[in-house]
Amino acid sequence: MDQASGLQRMLSAMVGRPVPEAAGSHQAGGLPTAAPATRRMCRAIAVAGGKGGVGKSTVAVNLGMALSAAGHEVILLDADMGLANVDVMLGLTPSRHVGHLLDGECTLEELLLPAPRGLRVVPAGSGARRLAQLDNGEHAAIIRAFDELAQPPEYLLVDTAAGLSDNVTMFAAAAAEVILVVCDEPASLTDAYGLAKVLSRDFGVRRLRMVANMVRNEGDARQLHHKLARVSDRFLDVVIDFCGWVPHDERLRQAIRRQSAVVDLWPSSQSSLAFKKLAGAVDKWAEPERTGLDRIAFFGGRETPAQGMPR
Numbered sequence: 001m002d003q004a005s006g007l008q009r010m011l012s013a014m015v016g017r018p019v020p021e022a023a024g025s026h027q028a029g030g031l032p033t034a035a036p037a038t039r040r041m042c043r044a045i046a047v048a049g050g051k052g053g054v055g056k057s058t059v060a061v062n063l064g065m066a067l068s069a070a071g072h073e074v075i076l077l078d079a080d081m082g083l084a085n086v087d088v089m090l091g092l093t094p095s096r097h098v099g100h101l102l103d104g105e106c107t108l109e110e111l112l113l114p115a116p117r118g119l120r121v122v123p124a125g126s127g128a129r130r131l132a133q134l135d136n137g138e139h140a141a142i143i144r145a146f147d148e149l150a151q152p153p154e155y156l157l158v159d160t161a162a163g164l165s166d167n168v169t170m171f172a173a174a175a176a177e178v179i180l181v182v183c184d185e186p187a188s189l190t191d192a193y194g195l196a197k198v199l200s201r202d203f204g205v206r207r208l209r210m211v212a213n214m215v216r217n218e219g220d221a222r223q224l225h226h227k228l229a230r231v232s233d234r235f236l237d238v239v240i241d242f243c244g245w246v247p248h249d250e251r252l253r254q255a256i257r258r259q260s261a262v263v264d265l266w267p268s269s270q271s272s273l274a275f276k277k278l279a280g281a282v283d284k285w286a287e288p289e290r291t292g293l294d295r296i297a298f299f300g301g302r303e304t305p306a307q308g309m310p311r
């Protein structure tokens, strides 16, 4: 069995039906061991997933707020350029967005919008086609703007768009960590696999994390991870670690309708507790090794001042 047809079979088994063949595949490879380091490095975490509607923005907003509520300095960049939704989800009313930054009309500092629990948001701008098709120089300008912050955050959460556009891959590859949000739908698994393939093959990303969203319990979440990891272990040069799960929770939908984060509105709800647990897990991650990579990255090893106290 050649490698391509092997992948085909595995993908079909993963989603329970035949899957059209994708171009190219990769040999499995090793993962460099992450070196322990101090907890004061600025860390960028992209929240991605490939498929639309799997809960990327929900995870980015609530994980960001859970980290912020635990006393960390957190900025959330809405990187769904041109179709901003983080500000809408949180009921914020930005007067400027990333487009104004690119045009030199404001600094990144001036763009930061305060949200509940100490979270700060960089809005993406809505309805601007130009923002949905940024070129590499513009991606680099946005990423570099974070180097100019007088007080760099401890965490930068980057909420990426759906799909595999440069807006997704450039921002994801520039982050030290990438969380793939996956739900129990065949297209979610295959799209997450597709994104993992592009990030590993074209950008040299060697480790991803997976959060299972809208699942019933941890068993289902781990099963979902197993399906994805089984195929990626075999065909991609990237390791996908399980990093947590969020239950399907009606409270979460209600919070979104009220333009609030569930973590803020109903801190004891099932999903809020899951986001707090996820935040605790994220805060225990070791520093990733990204040595030898020749690409633009958020912060590039910059350190942040000492952490604050829980809010």
Ligand SMILES: Nc1ncnc2c1ncn2[C@@H]1O[C@H](COP(=O)(O)OP(=O)(O)OP(=O)(O)O)[C@@H](O)[C@H]1O
Residues within 6 Å of the ligand: 049, 051, 052, 053, 054, 055, 056, 057, 058, 059, 080, 085, 161, 162, 213, 214, 215, 246, 247, 248, 249, 250, 252, 253, 256, 271
């Ligand atoms: N754990 C959950 N329980 C219940 N509903 C959820 C959960 N996670 C997300 N949702 C709902 O799913 C919908 C899509 O979520 P969200 O907008 O976060 O997805 P997305 O991946 O960012 O979508 P897009 O790629 O289109 O921006 C929202 O209505 C949200 O309320």
